[in-house]
Amino acid sequence: MSRLNGFCNIDAKQFLDIYEEYGAPAYVYDGAAIAERCRAALSMPNAFGIDARYAMKANSNRTLLREITRFGLLIDASSLSEARRAVMAGVDCDKIILTSQEIPEGGDREVLEGMIRRGLLYNVCSLRQLRLIGDFAADNATELSIRVHPGVGAGETASRNTGDHYSCFGVHLSDIDEALEYAGGMGLKFTQVHTHIGSGGDPELWRGNIDRLLGIVGTYFPDAVSVSFGGGLKEARMPGETAADIESLGGYAAERISEFYARTGRKLKMEIEPGTYIVANAGYALTRVIDKKSTGAGGFKFVVVNGGMEINARPQLYGSHHPFYVVSRAGELLSSEFDGDEKTYDAIVAGRCCESGDTQNIDADGAITPRAMAEPEIGDLVIIGGVGAYCSSMAPFNYNSYPQAPEILVRENGHPQLIRKRQELEQIVVNEL
Numbered sequence: 001m002s003r004l005n006g007f008c009n010i011d012a013k014q015f016l017d018i019y020e021e022y023g024a025p026a027y028v029y030d031g032a033a034i035a036e037r038c039r040a041a042l043s044m045p046n047a048f049g050i051d052a053r054y055a056m057k058a059n060s061n062r063t064l065l066r067e068i069t070r071f072g073l074l075i076d077a078s079s080l081s082e083a084r085r086a087v088m089a090g091v092d093c094d095k096i097i098l099t100s101q102e103i104p105e106g107g108d109r110e111v112l113e114g115m116i117r118r119g120l121l122y123n124v125c126s127l128r129q130l131r132l133i134g135d136f137a138a139d140n141a142t143e144l145s146i147r148v149h150p151g152v153g154a155g156e157t158a159s160r161n162t163g164d165h166y167s168c169f170g171v172h173l174s175d176i177d178e179a180l181e182y183a184g185g186m187g188l189k190f191t192q193v194h195t196h197i198g199s200g201g202d203p204e205l206w207r208g209n210i211d212r213l214l215g216i217v218g219t220y221f222p223d224a225v226s227v228s229f230g231g232g233l234k235e236a237r238m239p240g241e242t243a244a245d246i247e248s249l250g251g252y253a254a255e256r257i258s259e260f261y262a263r264t265g266r267k268l269k270m271e272i273e274p275g276t277y278i279v280a281n282a283g284y285a286l287t288r289v290i291d292k293k294s295t296g297a298g299g300f301k302f303v304v305v306n307g308g309m310e311i312n313a314r315p316q317l318y319g320s321h322h323p324f325y326v327v328s329r330a331g332e333l334l335s336s337e338f339d340g341d342e343k344t345y346d347a348i349v350a351g352r353c354c355e356s357g358d359t360q361n362i363d364a365d366g367a368i369t370p371r372a373m374a375e376p377e378i379g380d381l382v383i384i385g386g387v388g389a390y391c392s393s394m395a396p397f398n399y400n401s402y403p404q405a406p407e408i409l410v411r412e413n414g415h416p417q418l419i420r421k422r423q424e425l426e427q428i429v430v431n432e433l
């Protein structure tokens with residue numbers, strides 16, 4: 001079996017089989033890897049119980065939502081549409097938290113109220129949101145969660161840091177007194193205090209987040225029975241990166257929550273909201289080499305593939321690196337960035353979009369740097385790893401009118417299942433008048 005890396009349960013030949021059946025570009029998800037991550041998240045060490053909520057923005061495919069919630073994870077939704085999509089996938093409202101910048105109005109407001117009545121937990125993210133939900137929550141004796149902006153954050157890049165002063169997620173600490181005064185006047189209770197400091201940052205800062213949030217709960221929130229530390233557990237997509245150690249972080253949280261209990265007599269349940277951790281490294285983008293070019297002496301070699309920023313825009317958005325695997329038309333793994341073998345072909349993987357930045361090799365500062373791989377032939381596959389999170393759900397997929405790529409889930413028993421069809425060109429224009 002020629003596996004792409006130590007954590008992939010799909011071998012190179014099976015990727016070729018999937019390509020032959022469904023074409024490229026396509027997203028392929030490793031169901032066994034997702035299952036393993038769901039189990040690990042739910043068994044993260046804790047003091048008085050844990051709920052793990054899957055941050056569905058990472059990947060909202062309904063089959064994945066069903067699989068992940070079947071393991072016992074709850075859902076973190078970032079918009080009313082996401083919450084509705086979870087319900088459409090069969091998730092009950094009482095398994096969903098809504099943490100959103102959006103303030104639903106009109107018909108959407110009625111939908112939101114209906115979902116809250118059926119158990120959705122509303123996470124107040126601003127003073128305005130609190131005032132707008134106040135009457136309804138008081139009339140319906142609805143318990144609320146509050147997202148606190150702690151003033152300190154961490155992320156893979158500045159744009160992924162949601163806790164710093166240039167980011168406006170949650171009720172800032174400087175507004176907490178006003179929020180509490182309003183809530184007290186309305187008889188509202190915050191039974192959960194929540195924060196999310198950002199995605200992909202230094203795990204040490206996630207540890208700091210635990211202390212900070214417990215301090216905030218102790219000072220301001222006497223009714224809280226649960227603390228949510230949010231998502232943001234760092235994943236190692238590339239060799240050499242270090243992932244967050246959730247055993248160690250959980251152990252630390254358990255210790256600190258136990259100390260909090262010893263001090264206050266309050267037993268806090270803990271929540272986490274992993275998106276990346278659950279799906280990122282379980283996703284692979286299958287692309288086919290359609291051209292090879294160079295920019296001459298002193299220039300670069302380019303491998304042009306039929307899926308770039310329209311299937312994975314993380315390089316353009318954050319300068320993120322994703323590993324490349326080259327698989328021949330015979331299904332042989334020619335190179336993997338995880339195998340440590342020396343590779344002689346330094347190339348830039350370019351997409352097919354009419355955009356000079358459409359490359360998977362772009363850094364956060366805009367520099368495009370070649371990476372070593374086996375030299376592929378036209379028709380070979382270049383598989384891009386680490387694309388399970390924030391790729392299918394976040395890429396500008398209809399740019400240049402390229403149809404959205406299909407998604408295939410390789411089940412734990414090894415059986416590949418189409419879980420989203422390739423979009424038809426007609427579907428792109430269907431709403432145009």
Ligand SMILES: Cc1ncc(COP(=O)(O)O)c(C=O)c1O
Nearest residue numbers: 055196199231232273274275276
């Ligand atoms: C409130 C909240 N929870 C959870 C997450 C998931 O983060 P990650 O995918 O880094 O785990 C995010 C990501 O933006 C978020 O905003």
